[in-house]
Structure formats: structure tokens, C-alpha cells
Amino acid sequence: MxxxxxxxxxxxxxxxxxxxxxxxxxxxxxxxxxxxxxxxxxxxxxxxxxxxxxxxxxxxxxxxxxxxxxxxxxxxxxxxxxxxxxxxxxxxxxxxxxxxxxxxxxxxxxxxxxxxxxxxxxxxxxxxxxxxxxxxxxxxxxxxxxxxxxxxxxxxxxxxxxxxxxTAIDKQWEAWIDHAQDSGACCMQAYPDRHVLAAAKGWANRNVGIRGLGLSTFDVLRYLTVGQGGTFKNGTYQKSGAEPARIFAFSLDGQPPFPKPVDAAHDDHFTLTKSEADQFAVALHGAATHGPERALDLICGVLAGPVARIGSNLGADFDSPDVREWLETECSSAGDQEAGDPVATLKHGIDMADGTVPPTVGYVLGQIWRKLQNELRVGFNSAPASAETAKAIIDFDEGLKRYSYGPPLSSARELLALIECGQVSLAVVDDPSISLIEDGWRLSDDAQATVSVMINAVLPPxxxxxxxxxxxxxxxxxxxxxxxxxxxxxxxxxxxxxxxxxxxxxxxxxxxxxxxxxxxxxxxxxxxxxxxxxxxxxxxxxxxxxxx
Known part of the structure; x- marks a missing residue:
């Protein structure tokens, strides 16, 4: 040739x-x-x-x-x-x-x-x-x-x-757009940011709902607070008076993502040894040739030891069998391990990220997984996996994003400051029932809230x-x-x-x-x-x- x-x-x-x-x-x-x-x-x-x-x-x-x-x-x-x-x-x-x-x-x-x-x-x-x-x-x-x-x-x-x-608009959001047009309420996407920043200038007396509690939500919160003249100082939020009256965030699982380690020194604790990384690469290569259950078993099996080792180094009290039990739950029902109060989860995540408390199995695993993203691409993208196996590995990766794709620690601290000053509420965060009312929406979980603005912070798949x-x-x-x-x-x-x-x-x-x-x-x-x-x-x- x-x-x-x-x-x-x-x-x-x-x-x-x-x-x-x-x-x-x-x-x-x-x-x-x-x-x-x-x-x-x-x-x-x-x-x-x-x-x-x-x-x-x-x-x-x-x-x-x-x-x-x-x-x-x-x-x-x-x-x-x-x-x-x-x-x-x-x-x-x-x-x-x-x-x-x-x-x-x-x-x-x-x-x-x-x-x-x-x-x-x-x-x-x-x-x-x-x-x-x-x-x-x-x-x-x-x-x-x-x-x-x-x-x-x-x-x-x-x-x-x-x-x-x-992308096609989901049915819930489509119905909300129609309702907003009929009622004088407002529906907006999180991006482009200039649209939210401009519209928010007229929301000082309105309650705002944010659909989603992922990374985009942290952007939206800054648009609605710092973007309206507020400031964060010494761990507290000082209002400008131009912010929305109150902001209610909600999502399907009602849990905030876990922030990344505070700095390089703390982050280094979650780095695998070369031998461990090589073993992961071998396991991933083998996983691609098997069915979905065996594939995940190979991947989880090679991660259990490093997670236990790193956890022990950081003062955690779990061992390899505990890690395997956590991983079994993750493979069958990702996220079921975190079902507590969302504010408590947020605080615990902050403490793990700054190193003041020992990390959980999920936190250690998530940081390891983040550091293995390139190895994951190398092993998966060129592998001849079946559709069923590919889906299983993709779903596992997507589930771990609450740890591996978490926000900066500073963003998590800002959310906590906004909650503590009453600017943000997680009272209806856990997959609330949502009904249409005359001037907006009523959100019902353990509590109730009404909002006249809805911002979509859920990116389409x-x-x-x-x-x-x-x-x-x-x-x-x-x-x-x-x-x-x-x-x-x-x-x-x-x-x-x-x-x-x-x-x-x-x-x-x-x-x-x-x-x-x-x-x-x-x-x-x-x-x-x-x-x-x-x-x-x-x-x-x-x-x-x-x-x-």
C-alpha cells in the first residue's frame, strides 16, 4: 500500500x-x-x-x-x-x-x-x-x-x-413549560448561564425550584446568589437582598454528590500502586470477554483490596469483606448505601474531603475510580464486549459518579452555608410529589413548598x-x-x-x-x-x- x-x-x-x-x-x-x-x-x-x-x-x-x-x-x-x-x-x-x-x-x-x-x-x-x-x-x-x-x-x-x-424534552418538563405559559410562572434551562443570570434579577420575591442535585445545580446556585450580588465569607453567606426568596433543590434520590479531596496532598492518599493499577487493567481486559455478572465480579474483585488498604491507612474500620458487601449492593442497586438525611450526608462528605474524618468505602472507591478513568477508557474502548456487558460496566461507572465526579470542596461548603442561612432548603429534596397550582408548583415530601420558577439542572442522557x-x-x-x-x-x-x-x-x-x-x-x-x-x-x- x-x-x-x-x-x-x-x-x-x-x-x-x-x-x-x-x-x-x-x-x-x-x-x-x-x-x-x-x-x-x-x-x-x-x-x-x-x-x-x-x-x-x-x-x-x-x-x-x-x-x-x-x-x-x-x-x-x-x-x-x-x-x-x-x-x-x-x-x-x-x-x-x-x-x-x-x-x-x-x-x-x-x-x-x-x-x-x-x-x-x-x-x-x-x-x-x-x-x-x-x-x-x-x-x-x-x-x-x-x-x-x-x-x-x-x-x-x-x-x-x-x-x-x-434532544426530546421529557414529558414532565414539557408539561411544566405549558403550565408556565398559562400561569405566568417560569421554566428555564440551567444553561446558557446568561439567561438565568438575567432572569434572576426579577426573582427577589419568588421561590425557585431546581430540578437536579448534581454538578449543574452548583453552577445554578452561584448564578442565583453570587450572581445577584451575594458573597461567601469565612464559611457563611452574606445576602445582597436581590436573591430569590428561597431555593428548593430536589432530585430522584435526594442525595448530594460527594466533594473531591481538598488538595493534592489529601488526594494522593487515594492513588493506587503501579501493581494495583496493572491488576485493574488485566481484570478490565478479562471482564470484556465475559457476561455482565462475571465482568462486574472481576472488576469489583480487583478493587476490594486497594479500597481496604487505603481506608485502613486513613483510619477507616472496614476490611475487604465489607468492601465486597458494599460493591454487591452497588452492582444491584447503586446508591442504596446512602439513604440518610441529605444535610448530614453533605456534612459527612465535606469532612471526608478535608480529611477530618476517615472515609467510607464509597468515598475511597469513588476517588480511586476517578483516578482510573484513563485506564478505564483504554481497557473498555478497544475491547470487544457484548452489549449486555458494556451496559453493565457503563451503569457501574455512571452510578459511581456521585463520588468520582463530585464537586469541588469549596462548592459543597457553599451549599452548606446557603442551607444554614436559610437561602437554600432541602426539605423537599427526595423525589417529591409535584402538583401544578395557580401560580407555579407545589412540592411535597416530608414537608411542602411552593415555587413559581423551575430551573432544569438535569442534563439529557x-x-x-x-x-x-x-x-x-x-x-x-x-x-x-x-x-x-x-x-x-x-x-x-x-x-x-x-x-x-x-x-x-x-x-x-x-x-x-x-x-x-x-x-x-x-x-x-x-x-x-x-x-x-x-x-x-x-x-x-x-x-x-x-x-x-
Missing amino acids: TETTSSIKVAFIGMGPRGLGALEALVESCASSGRPIEINIFDELDLGGAGPNFDPVQSYLGLLNTPLRDVEIKPVLDLPCGGFQDWLKGQGQPDRDHFAPRSKLGSYLQRRLHDVMDTYKTNLTVTFHKAHAVSLHQCGAAWMVSTEDDDYGPFDEVLLVLGQPR PSLAKITDPLIAQLRSQSLLCELYEGSGAKALPDGQIMNSEGDCSKGLSLLGRLALGSVIAVDSVHDCFGASTVRWAQGVIHRRQTP
């Missing part, structure tokens, strides 16, 4: 961090041959490299969920911007334990995209189309992309890097069946996209090539990221955007563009 010297023509549908990572990987793969690359980017948002999640103009109140010390996304290309840490040094880098605004990372990612295009412009041509791609069709061996106004192509390859595309984006809908209708299992994302190969309902690939059509959840794992991280999946995709492009 010999490579041709003709240009590789690729259409990127979307250009957030994952699109940037794929572009860098493709440039790197073509660097040695000097083969020209022609890129056409279709994205209706002018946020190249950053995407809406890291929009550089969003409020500073939206924080990364990873401390600066762990944001390791150094480019493989030689770029003037360097890595994120390098770029921050020129701007007065804060301490390594700091959780920076997402907008800061977005500014860096936009600069990084600019540097890629400028540094490699000899062999790289990039054309931006500020338009929404609505359909694809094949033209011989190539692909055409259609927007609402025009057709483009032909392209050798099309890469779908859509992030979170348009990456379920292929619920996507309403016209491009995805078209590909599904033609059976070019199909679920791996019910509720999953698209079925795809490790290099991103999409598999149709017959199990075949459409040459040149690939997908990376959240919409492939099930075929891949641990996608909700900026690290995954620049990981091995993008490299496999780029190498696949080169291989497919070779000729005899």
Missing part, C-alpha cells in the same frame, strides 16, 4: 474540544508525509475549539470540575500556546488546587485552535461554515453535507463531533433514540446509526467508525464522543476529547485514504 499525495478532505460536524482534539490528531498523523488536509467545519456556534460548555464569554461562576493540577491536555503538536498550564503561567497562574472558570479553559482552547491553523497552514486548510448540518448523503465513495441553505462536498470523510445535540437533531434523525431513519443497547448511544468501532443495523461500516462516516456512549465509556471529560479515540480515528482516516 502506498499513500497518495492528494488532499484528504474531511467535514467536521461540530468544533468543540473533541473536534479540536481530532483535528490535532489528524494533523499529527499527516505530519510525516506532508499530505495536505482540507477541513470544512459545520457549526452554527462561533465557538471553535471551546464549544458551548467552555464558552469564553460565559460567567466566571461556572467552574471546571477538575483542579488545575489535573487538567492535563498538553497538545501533541508543537504549538505556541503550549499546554493549559503553560498558557496560564502568562496570566498569573493560581495555585494548582484551584478550580478555574470554564470560560478560562474555553479561551485557551480557542487560542489552541488558532495556533493549529496558523502553525500548520502550509498543509492545512480550514473553512468554517456557520451553519447547522441537517443531512448527509453519499456521492459515489464520497459524502455530501447539506445545511438548511446549501450543499457542500464531496468529502472523503465526515466526522460527527456534535457534543450534546438537540446521550440516548440515541431521544435525539431530535435532524442530521442524527436522518442517519437513524436510514439505519446508518443504531443503538448498541436500549438507551445507549450509537454503535461504533474503537476508531469511531459508525456501524449500521447490519453490523457493517459506512466507509468514511465516523462519530466520537458522548453520542457513542456504550461503545465507549467515560466521555464526560475534556481529557477524553484529546485521548486515544481521536488518535485511532485519525490513523483510520490515513489507512482508508491509502490506495494499492
Whole structure:
């Protein structure tokens, strides 16, 4: 096989961090041959490299969920911007334990995209189309992309890097929107933040409900408090008077997530030895070849010892059998181990995060699991697991996110301060009964509350069946996209090539990221955007563009 010297023509549908990572990987793969690359980017948002999640103009109140010390996304290309840490040094880098605004990372990612295009412009041509791609069709061996106004192509390859595309509204939220329109109440999504920040200026005398108690809720709480002029000082909250009268958060399980360790020194306690990490990799590789029950048993079996060891080092009184019992419950009914008072759970999580009390089994396991995310991707994303086994491992990972994807400790402390001053209430937090009333909603749990504003802080799952984006809908209708299992994302190969309902690939059509959840794992991280999946995709492009 010999490579041709003709240009590789690729259409990127979307250009957030994952699109940037794929572009860098493709440039790197073509660097040695000097083969020209022609890129056409279709994205209706002018946020190249950053995407809406890291929009550089969003409020500073939206924080990364990873401390600066762990944001390791150094480019493989030689770029003037360097890595994120390098770029921050020129701007007065804060301490390594700091959780920076997402907008800061977005500014860096936009600069990084600019540097890629400028540094490699000899062999790289990039054309931006500020338009929404609505359909694809094949033209011989190539692909055409259609927007609402025009057709483009032909392209050798099309890469779908859509992030979170348009998704069907769930029935509860749809009913609430209709009720708000009829009653004068208000329904809003948590993002974009500017909408909440602006609307909240008129909510000083209104009670607000927040649907969800995950990471997005902590953002919303800052929008409604600090964003309205309030301040946190010495562990207390000082009201400005412009905040909503009261804020009621609620979720299906009624439990707050557990915060991350306070600093690098405490976080280091949860690091596996090299031998333990290697054993996990071996167990994960073996798990992929078994059915779901045996797969989870292998994974849990290799984790029990390290969890007990680390717990003992930190003063905990559980042993390996206790860990196995906890894991058995987790595999059958994730979260049933935490059923206490939510404020007590919040306080306990804070104490474990700052190291003032010994950690529980769940806390130790969650921090270990967070540190194994890259090993998890490496072992899972390239493994030939059955749909049933893939679902079991995905569900296990999703369940542990209450620990592994917890908020910064500072955010948990802010929530506690808001509860203690009466600004936030968890009185109706546990899956309350919700009824429509004349001017809003009544929430009933052990107590009752009425609200006239509802904010949705529950992000839609990456379920292929619920996507309403016209491009995805078209590909599904033609059976070019199909679920791996019910509720999953698209079925795809490790290099991103999409598999149709017959199990075949459409040459040149690939997908990376959240919409492939099930075929891949641990996608909700900026690290995954620049990981091995993008490299496999780029190498696949080169291989497919070779000729005899």
C-alpha cells in the first residue's frame, strides 16, 4: 500500500474540544508525509475549539470540575500556546488546587485552535461554515453535507463531533413549560448561564425550584446568589437582598454528590500502586470477554483490596469483606448505601474531603475510580464486549459518579452555608410529589413548598433514540446509526467508525464522543476529547485514504 499525495478532505460536524482534539490528531498523523488536509467545519456556534460548555464569554461562576493540577491536555503538536498550564503561567497562574472558570479553559482552547491553523497552514486548510448540518448523503465513495441553505462536498470523510445535540424534552418538563405559559410562572434551562443570570434579577420575591442535585445545580446556585450580588465569607453567606426568596433543590434520590479531596496532598492518599493499577487493567481486559455478572465480579474483585488498604491507612474500620458487601449492593442497586438525611450526608462528605474524618468505602472507591478513568477508557474502548456487558460496566461507572465526579470542596461548603442561612432548603429534596397550582408548583415530601420558577439542572442522557437533531434523525431513519443497547448511544468501532443495523461500516462516516456512549465509556471529560479515540480515528482516516 502506498499513500497518495492528494488532499484528504474531511467535514467536521461540530468544533468543540473533541473536534479540536481530532483535528490535532489528524494533523499529527499527516505530519510525516506532508499530505495536505482540507477541513470544512459545520457549526452554527462561533465557538471553535471551546464549544458551548467552555464558552469564553460565559460567567466566571461556572467552574471546571477538575483542579488545575489535573487538567492535563498538553497538545501533541508543537504549538505556541503550549499546554493549559503553560498558557496560564502568562496570566498569573493560581495555585494548582484551584478550580478555574470554564470560560478560562474555553479561551485557551480557542487560542489552541488558532495556533493549529496558523502553525500548520502550509498543509492545512480550514473553512468554517456557520451553519447547522441537517443531512448527509453519499456521492459515489464520497459524502455530501447539506445545511438548511446549501450543499457542500464531496468529502472523503465526515466526522460527527456534535457534543450534546438537540434532544426530546421529557414529558414532565414539557408539561411544566405549558403550565408556565398559562400561569405566568417560569421554566428555564440551567444553561446558557446568561439567561438565568438575567432572569434572576426579577426573582427577589419568588421561590425557585431546581430540578437536579448534581454538578449543574452548583453552577445554578452561584448564578442565583453570587450572581445577584451575594458573597461567601469565612464559611457563611452574606445576602445582597436581590436573591430569590428561597431555593428548593430536589432530585430522584435526594442525595448530594460527594466533594473531591481538598488538595493534592489529601488526594494522593487515594492513588493506587503501579501493581494495583496493572491488576485493574488485566481484570478490565478479562471482564470484556465475559457476561455482565462475571465482568462486574472481576472488576469489583480487583478493587476490594486497594479500597481496604487505603481506608485502613486513613483510619477507616472496614476490611475487604465489607468492601465486597458494599460493591454487591452497588452492582444491584447503586446508591442504596446512602439513604440518610441529605444535610448530614453533605456534612459527612465535606469532612471526608478535608480529611477530618476517615472515609467510607464509597468515598475511597469513588476517588480511586476517578483516578482510573484513563485506564478505564483504554481497557473498555478497544475491547470487544457484548452489549449486555458494556451496559453493565457503563451503569457501574455512571452510578459511581456521585463520588468520582463530585464537586469541588469549596462548592459543597457553599451549599452548606446557603442551607444554614436559610437561602437554600432541602426539605423537599427526595423525589417529591409535584402538583401544578395557580401560580407555579407545589412540592411535597416530608414537608411542602411552593415555587413559581423551575430551573432544569438535569442534563439529557446521550440516548440515541431521544435525539431530535435532524442530521442524527436522518442517519437513524436510514439505519446508518443504531443503538448498541436500549438507551445507549450509537454503535461504533474503537476508531469511531459508525456501524449500521447490519453490523457493517459506512466507509468514511465516523462519530466520537458522548453520542457513542456504550461503545465507549467515560466521555464526560475534556481529557477524553484529546485521548486515544481521536488518535485511532485519525490513523483510520490515513489507512482508508491509502490506495494499492
